[in-house]
Amino acid sequence: MVSLLGAMVVPIMMFFMLTGMRARNPENIITFENYFKQTDIFILLMIGTLLFGLLATYVFNREYQEETLKNLLTIPVGRKSLIISKLLVVLIVILTWMLVSFLLTLILGLLGRFEQLSVEILGKWLQLYLYSGLLMFLLTPSVILITLLFKNYIAAIGFTIAVSVVSIIVAQSEYVLIYPWTVPGIIAIPDLFVETEKFTMIHSWISLGLSFILPLTAGTIYFEKTDIN
Amino acid sequence: MVNLNLKNVLYHEFMKGEQKMETIIKTYGLTKTYGKQHAVDQVSLNVKRGEIYGFLGRNGAGKTTTIRMLLGLVKPTRGRIEIFGKEFSQNRHSILKKIGSTIETPGFYQELTGVENLKINARLIGVYETNAIKDALETVGLMNEKNKIIKNYSLGMKQRLGIARSILHSPELLILDEPTNGLDPAGIKEMRRLIKALSEKRHITIFMSSHILSEVQQLATTVGIIHKGRLLEAISLENLRMRNRKYIEIQVSDDGKAAILLEKKMHLNDYEVHEDHTFRIYSHLEKIGEINRLFIENGINVTKLALSEDNLEDYFLNLTGVK
Numbered sequence: 384m385v386s387l388l389g390a391m392v393v394p395i396m397m398f399f400m401l402t403g404m405r406a407r408n409p410e411n412i413i414t415f416e417n418y419f420k421q422t423d424i425f426i427l428l429m430i431g432t433l434l435f436g437l438l439a440t441y442v443f444n445r446e447y448q449e450e451t452l453k454n455l456l457t458i459p460v461g462r463k464s465l466i467i468s469k470l471l472v473v474l475i476v477i478l479t480w481m482l483v484s485f486l487l488t489l490i491l492g493l494l495g496r497f498e499q500l501s502v503e504i505l506g507k508w509l510q511l512y513l514y515s516g517l518l519m520f521l522l523t524p525s526v527i528l529i530t531l532l533f534k535n536y537i538a539a540i541g542f543t544i545a546v547s548v549v550s551i552i553v554a555q556s557e558y559v560l561i562y563p564w565t566v567p568g569i570i571a572i573p574d575l576f577v578e579t580e581k582f583t584m585i586h587s588w589i590s591l592g593l594s595f596i597l598p599l600t601a602g603t604i605y606f607e608k609t610d611i612n
Numbered sequence: 613m614v615n616l617n618l619k620n621v622l623y624h625e626f627m628k629g630e631q632k633m634e635t636i637i638k639t640y641g642l643t644k645t646y647g648k649q650h651a652v653d654q655v656s657l658n659v660k661r662g663e664i665y666g667f668l669g670r671n672g673a674g675k676t677t678t679i680r681m682l683l684g685l686v687k688p689t690r691g692r693i694e695i696f697g698k699e700f701s702q703n704r705h706s707i708l709k710k711i712g713s714t715i716e717t718p719g720f721y722q723e724l725t726g727v728e729n730l731k732i733n734a735r736l737i738g739v740y741e742t743n744a745i746k747d748a749l750e751t752v753g754l755m756n757e758k759n760k761i762i763k764n765y766s767l768g769m770k771q772r773l774g775i776a777r778s779i780l781h782s783p784e785l786l787i788l789d790e791p792t793n794g795l796d797p798a799g800i801k802e803m804r805r806l807i808k809a810l811s812e813k814r815h816i817t818i819f820m821s822s823h824i825l826s827e828v829q830q831l832a833t834t835v836g837i838i839h840k841g842r843l844l845e846a847i848s849l850e851n852l853r854m855r856n857r858k859y860i861e862i863q864v865s866d867d868g869k870a871a872i873l874l875e876k877k878m879h880l881n882d883y884e885v886h887e888d889h890t891f892r893i894y895s896h897l898e899k900i901g902e903i904n905r906l907f908i909e910n911g912i913n914v915t916k917l918a919l920s921e922d923n924l925e926d927y928f929l930n931l932t933g934v935k
Contacts, residue, residue, distance in 0.1 A: 450719025454777070457683045457715075458736050459708035611685040 389434040390426070390480040394488040397422045402495055414499040415492050419508040420572065422488050423515055426481075427568040428550060431519045434480075436543030439473050439523040440530045447534045453611055462607050470527075470599075474520050481516035485509055511571055518567035521591055524599035525563075531602050531609075561586050563594035634661040635697070636785055636817045637682065642691035644677050644841075651677045653841035654691070659819055659834070661784075664811050666832025667821040668928065674841040675821035676716065679789045682819075683713055695785070709737075712783035712816075716790060718774030720762040726773050727758040730780065737781045748776040752806060768799035775806060779814070786810065788820040792827055800827065807831055829924045839932040852927060860893040860900050862907070863916035867891065870912050877906055890916065 401413045401421070446452035455465060485508065492500070529539045546564045553562040560569060560582035569575060569587055578584060637659035644652040652674040659665045669675045680686040682693060684704050693700035695707045720729045730745045749755045752772040757765070765773065771791060778786055791807065792800045808831065810816050822828050828835055829849070836846040864870045867889045874880045874893070882895040893903065900919065907914050 445721075449721055450717070451721060452719075453680075453683075453685055453715050454719060454733070455736070456685060457708055457711070457713050458733070459684070459705055460736060461705070608687075610687060611680070 387480055387483065389430060389437075390484045391487055393425050393430055394422050394484055394491055397425065397488075398491040398495060401497075413492075413495070413497045415489075415497050415504050415508075416499060418492050418497055419485075419488055419504070419511075422484065423508070423512060424568060424572060424575065426484065427515050427519065427571060428554065428565065429547065431515075431567075432522065432547045432550065432564050433543050435473075435477050435519050435523060436526040436539065438476055439526045440536055440539035440543075442469050442473055442476075443527050443530045444534065444536055444539070456611060463603060466527075466603055466606060470523075473523055474517075477516045477520050477523075478513055481512045482509075485512040515567060515571045518571055518591065521595040522563055522567070524595055524597075524602060528598040528602040528605070531606050557581055560584075561590045563590050566591045566594075635659065636661050636663075636695065637665075637819060638694040639682075640692040640694075642678065642681060642693065643689045644674075644681060644686060645689040650841045652681065652688075655838065655841075655843045657836060657843065658846065659817065661817050662811075662815060663833050664807070664818045664820065664831055666828035666835045667819060667838065668825065668828045668832075668835055669821070669823060669838035670932070671823055673823075673838045675823075675838060676789055678838070679713075679715060679787055679819075679821060682787060683711070683715070684708065685715075709781070710784045711787060712778030712781065712785070713787040714771070714774040714778055714789060714791060716793065717767070718770055718777065720765075720770065720773065722763045723761060725759050725761050726754060726765065726769075726776075729762065729773070730777055733777050734780050739781050744780055748780050751779065751809070752776045753802070767794045768796070768802070771795060771799070771803065772806070775803075775810075779810065779816075782814070784817060786816050786818045786820075788818065790821055790823070792822065792824065804831055825925045825928055835924065837928060837931055844931050849924075852924065853921075857894055858897060858919060858921045860897055860903065861890060861916065861918045861920045862893065862903065862914060863888065863890045864907055865889065865913035865915070866911075869910065870907055873906055873910055873912075874903070878903065892920075 397418060401418060405411050405413055446455060456462065460468075489505070526539050526543060529542045530536075533539070550562065550564045553559050553565055557579045559565045560579065566587045570584070570591070573584070635658055637657055639655055639657040642652055642655040642657070643650060655674070655678055657665075657678075667675055667678070677686060681688050682695070682700075684700065696710060698707060700707055720726075721732070724732075727745060727749070730748065734740070734745055746755075749758050752775050754769060754772055754776060757769060762770070762773075771793075775788075775791070778788075788807070792803050795803060804827065807818060807820065811818050820828075820831070832849060834846060834848045835852065837844045862870075867885050870891060871883075871885065874883060874891075878896065878899070880893065880896055883891055883893040885891055896903070897919065900917070904914055904917055
């Protein structure tokens with residue numbers, strides 16, 4: 384619920400920011416293109432890591448907190464199946480929240496009489512929002528691994544805060560193209576950043592791919608082998 | 613016709629006997645080591661179909677670790693487990709489908725009601741009969757509380773709901789870890805009634821762990837005693853009763869003088885003296901009156917005189933070296 388509110392906060396915040404700018408400078412027009420873009424960027428680069436990390440850690444840690452894991456595994460639900468099912472839940476919820484964010488952005492834009500709305504704009508940004516959600520999902524295995532190792536929320540939340548802070552620092556450097564937690568922003572909205580001689584979009588994809596595969600593999604192997612006490 | 617019916621009856625009795633003898637749980641040198649410590653050390657269990665097997669041991673003896681290994685939650689360091697005649701590690705999925713279990717305090721989703729928690733489990737197990745949840749709740753006596761959220765359940769109610777969850781799919785084997793843990797006397801009595809009913813009416817084999825001797829004594833048909841990770845003994849309660857010694861229990865005012873009289877006058881050496889000036893005399897039980905007269909005639913007051921027998925508590929304390 385907290386994360387859903389978080390997903391709704393961004394369109395609201397952006398709405399007030401943009402209408403505030405318009406109030407100071409009435410010649411400025413606010414387009415839907417700009418509004419959707421700013422909201423998506425903010426989710427991708429700032430709040431998404433925290434919100435979706437919180438979601439992922441909750442989905443997995445709940446079974447430890449409420450001591451229901453031993454019941455699930457003796458039903459029996461296979462350990463790999465459990466991880467896959469929970470990952471699917473995380474993906475579905477992330478996509479749902481991106482959809483809610485999109486719809487709220489649209490509604491607020493209509494209320495604020497933002498301009499240049501068209502079916503093409505709507506189609507483009509709906510796709511991009513869902514694409515952004517999918518890219519952010521690919522970063523959740525690292526949070527899940529931390530959750531499985533430490534079996535509490537604190538470590539995972541600490542981790543998401545740390546990577547978010549580093550994102551802000553890295554955003555000013557060329558490593559923005561390979562730092563996993565800034566890569567979704569670059570891939571989803573390519574005109575944001577410029578490729579350098581050192582790093583290209585391919586490096587970004589490799590970084591994101593490894594950030595998904597490595598912790599997921601490590602987490603699954605660990606969970607398969609660990610004793611449930 | 614009479615002969616055919618007799619044959620059928622004899623065949624069914626024979627098959628019941630065969631089923632009774634069938635081993636449901638068999639472990640071979642089951643061991644779990646943490647670092648240098650053996651939490652479970654070479655435990656070889658043999659649980660027969662239809663039994664209520666009381667796995668008795670003090671806190672920290674290795675009961676829960678053994679149960680977690682039986683259910684695949686903890687991997688053994690060494691040893692093998694066979695359940696329903698199949699190797700557990702190779703047939704985990706099919707074996708667990710026939711087992712219901714509760715481990716320590718049952719865990720539930722706190723914001724959901726009792727019946728909602730059971731519905732989730734029923735769906736995961738693959739139980740779709742509409743009456744399965746109702747039957748389970750009625751069996752454990754929680755029909756009136758089914759719509760309460762778990763946060764508002766007492767410990768006893770959670771324990772009973774745990775049992776309800778474990779019998780949803782009509783298992784052949786129930787593994788219960790300390791099912792009376794944390795319950796008040798009324799709750800313990802209710803749980804005991806429930807476990808007996810499950811065994812008698814549903815013919816479920818029950819493997820239950822406990823540190824409470826009286827509970828095991830009242831429920832179990834076979835007792836396995838574990839101490840410091842080792843299975844010291846497994847014995848049926850029937851054999852335990854036969855093996856346990858009867859004795860004369862006599863409380864006197866002067867145990868020194870009484871001991872001399874027993875040895876010199878009665879030529880009796882098979883006795884123990886306890887702290888409260890109580891003698892336990894294990895032989896010459898038929899001479900209880902004579903012993904009483906001897907003490908009184910020699911100025912020793914007798915404040916208690918009875919024929920008693922060692923119970924499970926004495927047996928357990930002797931076996932674990934506490935007594």
